[in-house]
Amino acid sequence: MTSAACVQDVTKEYRMDGGTVRALRGVSLEVPEGDYVAIMGPSGSGKSTLLNLLGCLDRPTSGRIMLGDKDVTRASDDQLSEIRASRIGFVFQSYNLIPQLTVLENIEVPLYYQGRFASDDRRRCLELAEMVGLSDRLKHRPTQLSGGQQQRVAIARSLANDPYFMLADEPTGNLDSVTAAEILELLVELNHNGKTIIMVTHETDIGRQAKRIIQLKDGMILEKE
Amino acid sequence: MTFLWFRTWQLGVKSLLLHPLRSLLTVLGIFIGTASVIWLLAIGEGISRKAQEQIESLGANNIIVRSIKPPSEVTEGMGRLLSYGILRNDYERLHETIPTVERILPIREMRRRFGFSSRMVDGRLVGCTPQYAEVTRLEVDRGRFISDGDLRDRHNYCVLAADLATRLFPFEDPIGRSVRVERDYYVVLGVMKPRAPSAGIGGSLAAQEFDNDVYIPITTLWNRIGDTVFTARSGSFEAEQIELSQITLRVDEVKNVLETADLVKETLERYHRIKDYGVTVPLELLEQARTTRLMFIIFMGLIAAISLLVGGIGIMNIMLATVTERTREIGIRRALGAKRGDIIRQFLVETIVLSTVGGITGVLGGLTVGPVLRLILAALEKTTPQVMAQLPEIIRTATPVIVPWSIPLAFGISVTIGIIFGLYPARRAAAMDPIEALRHE
Ligand SMILES: Nc1ncnc2c1ncn2[C@@H]1O[C@H](COP(=O)(O)OP(=O)(O)OP(=O)(O)O)[C@@H](O)[C@H]1O
Numbered sequence: 001m002t003s004a005a006c007v008q009d010v011t012k013e014y015r016m017d018g019g020t021v022r023a024l025r026g027v028s029l030e031v032p033e034g035d036y037v038a039i040m041g042p043s044g045s046g047k048s049t050l051l052n053l054l055g056c057l058d059r060p061t062s063g064r065i066m067l068g069d070k071d072v073t074r075a076s077d078d079q080l081s082e083i084r085a086s087r088i089g090f091v092f093q094s095y096n097l098i099p100q101l102t103v104l105e106n107i108e109v110p111l112y113y114q115g116r117f118a119s120d121d122r123r124r125c126l127e128l129a130e131m132v133g134l135s136d137r138l139k140h141r142p143t144q145l146s147g148g149q150q151q152r153v154a155i156a157r158s159l160a161n162d163p164y165f166m167l168a169d170e171p172t173g174n175l176d177s178v179t180a181a182e183i184l185e186l187l188v189e190l191n192h193n194g195k196t197i198i199m200v201t202h203e204t205d206i207g208r209q210a211k212r213i214i215q216l217k218d219g220m221i222l223e224k225e
Numbered sequence: 226m227t228f229l230w231f232r233t234w235q236l237g238v239k240s241l242l243l244h245p246l247r248s249l250l251t252v253l254g255i256f257i258g259t260a261s262v263i264w265l266l267a268i269g270e271g272i273s274r275k276a277q278e279q280i281e282s283l284g285a286n287n288i289i290v291r292s293i294k295p296p297s298e299v300t301e302g303m304g305r306l307l308s309y310g311i312l313r314n315d316y317e318r319l320h321e322t323i324p325t326v327e328r329i330l331p332i333r334e335m336r337r338r339f340g341f342s343s344r345m346v347d348g349r350l351v352g353c354t355p356q357y358a359e360v361t362r363l364e365v366d367r368g369r370f371i372s373d374g375d376l377r378d379r380h381n382y383c384v385l386a387a388d389l390a391t392r393l394f395p396f397e398d399p400i401g402r403s404v405r406v407e408r409d410y411y412v413v414l415g416v417m418k419p420r421a422p423s424a425g426i427g428g429s430l431a432a433q434e435f436d437n438d439v440y441i442p443i444t445t446l447w448n449r450i451g452d453t454v455f456t457a458r459s460g461s462f463e464a465e466q467i468e469l470s471q472i473t474l475r476v477d478e479v480k481n482v483l484e485t486a487d488l489v490k491e492t493l494e495r496y497h498r499i500k501d502y503g504v505t506v507p508l509e510l511l512e513q514a515r516t517t518r519l520m521f522i523i524f525m526g527l528i529a530a531i532s533l534l535v536g537g538i539g540i541m542n543i544m545l546a547t548v549t550e551r552t553r554e555i556g557i558r559r560a561l562g563a564k565r566g567d568i569i570r571q572f573l574v575e576t577i578v579l580s581t582v583g584g585i586t587g588v589l590g591g592l593t594v595g596p597v598l599r600l601i602l603a604a605l606e607k608t609t610p611q612v613m614a615q616l617p618e619i620i621r622t623a624t625p626v627i628v629p630w631s632i633p634l635a636f637g638i639s640v641t642i643g644i645i646f647g648l649y650p651a652r653r654a655a656a657m658d659p660i661e662a663l664r665h666e
């Protein structure tokens with residue numbers, strides 16, 4: 001089986017006035033296609049840092065990151081943008097929809113930056129909206145939706161470009177438990193249909209829903225299940 | 226590709242409409258800048274054209290020599306009879322010695338009161354030669370002008386200016402009738418067409434009106450009235466002896482005018498101890514007016530440039546605020562695959578929309594300069610007539626002339642300003658670290 005992402009001995013350091021913060025200290029990880037990984041660990045252990053590296057929002061200080069068969073370790077800023085546009089779907093804790101756009105327009109944004117827009121893209125976005133149960137809210141603005149609904153839009157958006165994997169940083173952190181359960185159900189369903197998901201979470205209950213858990217501590221992986 | 230651009234524009238307009246008042250105020254800055262470029266240039270052009278026209282009405286080929294009363298400290302102790310000004314001998318000398326002079330007119334003029342039956346009208350008695358009409362661009366309406374024969378025979382003939390003719394002869398046909406000037410009578414030969422007054426351009430040449438003139442042969446004037454004029458002043462009589470009020474010379478070709486003028490000045494200087502005359506060269510004034518016009522345009526342009534600059538700073542200010550405000554949106558877009566160039570384009574499009582709208586409305590606003598200025602002047606006339614009265618006449622009466630090239634210039638500058646001042650905020654937006662931008666509250 002090919003792997004969706006492969007991280008080899010990656011470190012990440014932040015240099016600041018007060019010294020160097022070593023957010024990641026040699027992390028190796030392989031995520032096969034179709035996997036559902038939960039990254040867990042205490043605050044400050046480097047979960048978000050790892051997710052940002054996987055999401056091509058940043059470059060590692062050392063080590064190597066492969067997405068599919070593509071080495072992204074030394075990619076330029078524009079190349080990273082291209083990879084994000086075509087291969088990665090983000091779901092954030094605070095939804096991060098663009099307020100002046102409608103639901104449908106929000107879902108379409110990643111396609112827009114891929115530099116393509118065909119009529120079947122529009123159809124695909126409509127299907128995604130239907131899948132997350134919002135086909136009757138297409139013309140609404142994010143502020144007119146509940147938190148759970150906004151997160152559904154964000155999930156639909158993350159799938160618009162048919163990404164290698166979905167990265168979710170505490171996707172249920174801002175939601176009540178019932179809504180959170182619904183969102184997690186959606187993720188499980190997506191994974192069932194073949195989507196690779198990498199999720200960061202604090203809560204063990206949520207982590208258990210994934211296929212496996214990776215524990216981070218002080219920038220290193222503790223154990224694998 | 227075109228679709229993407231279309232989306233970018235659509236998005237830009239959408240984002241701007243999110244804050245309609247803010248966008249409107251920013252547009253207003255550019256609107257004022259653009260309109261003021263067109264306005265100021267149009268007003269400047271109007272004023273300078275008027276000045277140029279006035280100077281040209283004096284004739285670019287002409288040189289005008291006029292008698293000037295010397296200041297009283299110079300004339301102190303000259304006795305009761307004050308004798309000054311250009312002399313018949315000056316006329317002869319200029320006439321004979323300067324070959325480039327094509328026409329030379331001696332003129333003697335004085336204020337007089339003209340009578341017909343019981344009517345009396347104040348006006349200017351002008352002793353002149355037959356060429357006077359041609360050189361001063363006066364046209365005969367009815368009858369005829371003074372002839373060489375009239376001049377030779379010193380006839381008591383006169384020709385009336387249009388306005389004076391209608392006032393002195395409201396009912397009768399003036400031709401053939403006799404106009405009384407003091408004890409003498411002059412038979413009316415003709416009536417002239419009305420003519421706009423010539424410019425007052427300072428120096429020796431005050432504005433001249435031709436409305437109240439009565440023209441007679443200069444020889445007749447010398448014969449009947451002579452050189453001495455008595456004026457009653459605060460109880461005592463004052464007498465002035467002036468041979469000629471003015472000599473107008475017409476030079477054969479424009480290129481000889483300045484040289485001829487120097488020659489005229491030299492000739493006069495040699496025979497006049499005191500400066501009791503002045504030489505006016507309309508061509509010189511014309512050239513001065515051209516440089517003045519250039520200065521004026523530069524000055525006006527500077528003012529307009531400053532207002533555009535202020536408009537540009539307004540754009541920059543708003544865009545910087547917008548970028549800060551939308552930091553999170555920038556982070557989201559970057560995470561979803563926007564390149565730095567995409568972000569730059571997005572914000573640049575917004576400033577271009579702002580400045581283009583400002584530019585287009587500014588051009589439209591600029592084109593209204595004529596009617597709007599008329600309204601403003603009329604309103605000023607009504608509310609503060611004393612202020613208006615103090616304005617130079619040329620400013621009160623000049624009509625703005627829209628300079629064609631000022632329209633693309635103003636529009637081009639406003640769009641350029643938008644791009645220049647929008648570039649910095651846009652680049653700043655693009656330079657943001659996406660992770661930090663996403664964290665921004
Ligand atoms: N831009 C940065 N500059 C400096 N230090 C940073 C930066 N980003 C993260 N760090 C540091 O790196 C370490 C790991 O941060 P990270 O955000 O990955 O933690 P986390 O596991 O996601 O924590 P949390 O559960 O609280 O979100 C922290 O000590 C943090 O202070």
Ligand SMILES: [Mg+2]
Binds near residue numbers: 047049
């Ligand atoms: Mg985190």
